[in-house]
Amino acid sequence: MNNTANLLLLLVVMLNFFILGSSRLGSNIRTIAIQGGMISLLPVLAHGFSNHTIFLAVAAFLLKGIAIPYLLFRAVRQVHIGRExxxxxxxxxxxxxxxxxxxxxFIFSDRLPLIAEHSQTLFVPVGLATLATGFLLLITRRKAINQVIGYLIFENGIFIFGMLLTEAMPLMVESGVLLDLLVAVFIMVIVMHQIKREFSTINIDQLTSLKE
Amino acid sequence: MAEIFFAAVILIFCSGLPALARGHYARPGEILSVILLLLGVSLALFSSLAGGWQTPSPMLTMAWAHPGGPFILELDGLASLFQLPALVVLGMGGIYGLGYLPQAKVGALAGRLRVFYGILGATIVFLPTCRNGIVFLMAWEIMALSCFFLLLTEQKEKETRRAAYVYLVATHIGTLALFGMFLLLAGSSGGSLNFPQAGTLQGATLEAGAIFLLALFGFGMKAGVMPFHFWLPAAHAQAPSHVSALMSGVMIKMGIYGIVRITSFYISAPAWWGWTILVLGVISAIMGVAFALAQHDIKRLLAYHSVENIGIILIGLGCALLGQSYHYPSLVALGLAGALLHVVNHGLFKSLLFLGAGSVIHATGTRTIDHYGGLLKTMPRTAFFFLGGAVAICGLPPFNGFVSEWLIYLGLLHSQTEGATFPFSLIVLAVPALAMTGALALACFVKVFGITFLGTARKEFPVAPHEAPGTMLLPMGVLFLGCLTIGLMPWTIIPLLQRGISSWLGVASVSTPLVSTLAPATWISLGAALLIGLSVAVWRWQKSFTEESYQQRPTTWGCGYFKGTARMQYTAVSFAEQLVNLFRWGLRSDVSDGRAIGLFPSVAHFAVHTPDVFLDRLIYPTCHGLVRAAFVVRSFFHQGWLNVYLLYSAITLCVLLIWII
Incomplete structure (x- = not known):
């Protein structure tokens, strides 16, 4: 099981790099869909088959792999922006x-005092790396849609990290987090549409007038 | 007994509610509120004094759902000494408010004032009985906040809002220190937030030193000890007079109470505690009275006198603490008796003075001393009561101020017994400081009384000044009688002082000599009676031969001119000029200099204004500088770029991650 999980996690890192280097919004959304679909398998791979993990995997797959990419594609069509x-x-x-x-x-997680079970797997380093990728994307990109993608990658990192805790975390909390994510993307898509209408661009550097 | 006391506190707490009634019911509501207040005050006074006499002192323990222990209150001698002036002043201030700020004149404001007045009074009365840190801090905070709302009574004035804001900041800084202090105290008394018994902790540890310093800062902020007094003058000046009386006479004593109670926990206080308190006391006393001399706002002046009197109390307390560290029990008994009696006395005479000043302000509508003059003729009763308070605050017989200062003098002079070692014998140096304070206070009150009540009127008022109504004169009369009683018959209160001292000392009280044997109080009665008889005789004798030439007397402060005008009289500034000049180095007055040049000088103006050195010359500039620097920093970091803010979060996260490995 662990080998499959580690393989998946390495693929996640590859996809991180792809997103960092790509300028096309369409391919970014596709990548995030693939990444979301891959990590939605992780609960099953890490903790075996149970009602809990299967529910989580299915819900994550539906949201991260299908619903959110669909929303984002719609947004890109609406605002007519192809690339950054x-x-x-x-x-x-x-x-x-x-x-x-x-x-x-990877170096940092080597030095963390992890329990043996966790130090065998790549969950911690990949989770941290994905978090860092999300941050980088949020900091360096100008288009609002890339900001949303950065936020989603950030969330993926947290999801990977959370895999370590799936046994301990109640189902309620996880479903709440997933639902929050969906709502957040909904709102961001709407806001993006409004920004486009107001400023005829979705560059976030137009948004500095909100400072004190 | 403790149950009765607690019920009385609740009664006082709620006493302001009927005054909220409007319209037709306004006046009955107001009167009902005063009756409730007086009922609560008399019940509390009875139970507090009765509780102070009982051994063991009555306690009330209630379990309740808050962390940090049960709700404990205990009525011991120390508590009843602080409650006695508080209750008297509280009740009298309530009556005074009927005439000073009646609802008929100021509307809903009077009702709001009464609500917070009741709350403030109840917490002040309740505080000395608390025996649990959390309950104490809660009461402390309610006291601070209700006082803040009372201060804001005349909130339309900018000065008032500023004073209230400074007060709020100062009191919360003090409370912060008290939080730390109580946590440390809980640590050193085995994790419980209940107060330890008197004389059970060792004072020589580092922890005890930290507790002492935090208590000195936190409680000293409330008491108005010299470097921390900066909130006090403006706050006392801007509040309504009976609130000023309650604040100055009683509330700031809660700071003293805190220091007294905390030091009572320690069996062997190190000598530096006593020296610190003694030196702070000397500084507060001398500089307080020097600042008072330079003021020409009557309430600001009285406020600085509070600083002075807090200094005198601290001198007594310092004397007691030094006596404890160097093992001289007579110093402990006399110093502490003097300090505690001065707490009572200052509560009585300072509120008498504030109420008198309030009557003058009520009659003239101004607080500037230079606008008064000749008020003795229009307000003879107020003038008489004010004079009594002034004699008392100067520490002169036959009033109560003399008795407490006499006890402190005796305590300080007892340091010169045979076998006194070197640093210990230095205590006696506080005696000249105390004497100088008394002399300067006398000069200051000659100035206040002379400029206000003697001479001729300096200013035409739209409404001619008139004597205060009976509701305002009665409280002053009661306080006057209180001052006179303690001054004439000090042996009535000495047993209560003895109870206070024994609850401060705890188990060690058996080996301490009695105050009544160290200080022969009956001689004071005799001397005071003689003095009164002599004064009356001299007055009658003088009256017998000055009667016929009465019409041709020149004006009192007329610089010796026979037909002087009102403008030739001494002003508040010119009267105190010589003494103020002596303290030029510390007062830093603003002198706007109108110099008369040449043989035929043109019109010149001259004004002297003495702001508070600490607030206006130190704290304000520092804070303004900080705000400016913070603004520069903020406009550099805060530019509205979302990406940059995210970068800040990322950097913070990285730093935290690096920090934990």
């Missing part, structure tokens, strides 16, 4: 930073 031309920070430097962050999270 001028990020705040270039693609190659972002990729290098992402690599460094991933390496750092």
């Amino acid at each position: 031309i001028e990020p705040l920070f270039g693609y190659v430097p972002t990729l290098i930073l992402g690599t460094l962050a991933t390496a750092a999270s």
Whole structure:
């Protein structure tokens, strides 16, 4: 089981790099759909078959793999934006930073005092690396839709991290988190549409007038 | 007994509610509220005094659902000494408010004032009985907040809002220190937030030192000890007069109570505690009276006198603590008796003075001393009561201020017994400081009384000044009688002082000499009676030959001119100028200098204004600088870029992660 999980986690890291280096919004959304679908298998792989894990896997797959990408594709169609031309920070430097962050999270999780069961798997380093990728995306991208994708990757990192706790966490909490995620994406899509209508762009640097 | 006391406290707490009635029921509501207040006050006074006499002192313990222990109150001698002036002033202030701020004149404001007045009074009366840190802090906070709302009575004035804000900040800084202090105290008394018994903790540890310093800061902030007094002058000046009387006469004593109670827990206080308190006391006393001399707002002046009197109380307390560390029980008995009696006395005479000042303000509508003059003729009763208070605060016989200062003098002089070692014998240096304070206070009150009540009127008022109504004169009369009683018959209160001292000392009280043997109080009665007889005789004798030339007397402060005008009289500034100049180094007055130049000088103006050195010259500039610096920093970091904010979060996260490995 662990080997399959580790393989999946490594694929997640690959997809992180892909998103960091790609400028096309469409392919980014597709990637995030694939990533979401992959990590939705993790509960089953990590903890075996039970009602709890199967429910979680199915719910995560429906949300992360299907519903949210569908919403995002709709948003991209509505605002007629195909790609991010001028990020705040270039693609190659972002990729290098992402690599460094991933390496750092592997080194860091080696030094954490984990229990033996967890130190065998890649859950902790990949979770941290995905968190860092989400952060990088949020910091360096200008288009609001990429911000949403960054947020989703961030959430994926937390989901991977949360796998370690699936046994301990009540089902209620997990379903609440997933539902929150769906609602958040809903709202962001709506807000994005409004921004487009108001400023005829979805670059978030138009949003600085809200400061004091 | 404790149950009766608790019921009385609740009665006082709720006493303001009927005054909220409006319209037709306003006046009956107000009167009902005063009756409730007086009922509560007399019940509390009875139970507090009765409780102070009982051994063991009555206790009330109730379990309730809050962390940190049960609800405990205990009525011991120390508590009843602090409650005695509080209750008297509270009741009298309630009556005074009927005439000073009646609902007929100020509307709903009077009702609101009465509600918070009751709450403030109840918490002040309740505080000395608390025996649990959490309950104490809760009562402390209610006291601070209700006082804040009372201060805001005249909230339309900018000065009032500023004073209230400074007060709120100061009191919360003090409360913060008290939180730390009670947590440390709980640590050193085995994890319980209940107060330890008197004389059970060792004072020589580092922890005890920290507790002492935190208590000195937190309680000193409330008491108005010199470097922490900055909130006090403006607050006392801006509050309505009977609230000022309650604040200055009683509320700031809760700070003293705190210091007294905390020091009572320790069996062997190190000598530096006593020295710190003694030195702070000397500074507060001398600088307080110096600042008072330089003021020309009558209530600000009285407020600085509170600082002075807190200093005198601290000198007594310092004397007691030093006596304890160097094992001289006579110093403990006399110093503590003096300090505790001065707490009672200052509560009585300071509120008498504030009520008198309130009557003058009520009659003239201004607080500036230089606008008064010749009020003796229009307000003879107020003037008489004010004079009594002034004599008392200067520490002169036959009033009560003399008795407490006499006890402190005796205590300080007892440090010169045979075999006194070197640092211990230095205590006697506080004697000249105390004497100087008394002399300066006398000068200050000659100024206040002379400028206000003597001479001729300096200003035409739209409504001619008139004597205060009976509801305002009665409280002053009662307080005056209280001052006179303690001054003439100090042996009536000495047994209560003895109870207070024994509850401060706890188990060690058996080996301490009695105050009544150390200080022959009956001689004071005799001296005071002689003094009164002599004064009356001299007055009658003088009256017998000055009668016919009465019409041709020049104006009192007319600089010796026979036909002087009102403008030739001394002003508040000119009267105190010489003494104020002596303290120029500390007062830092603003002098707007109108110099008369040449043989035929043009019109010149001259004004002296003495702001508070700590608040206006130190704290305000520092805070303004901080705000400016913070603004620069904020506008650098806070530019509205979402990405940059996310970068901040990322950096914080990284730093935290690096920090935990």
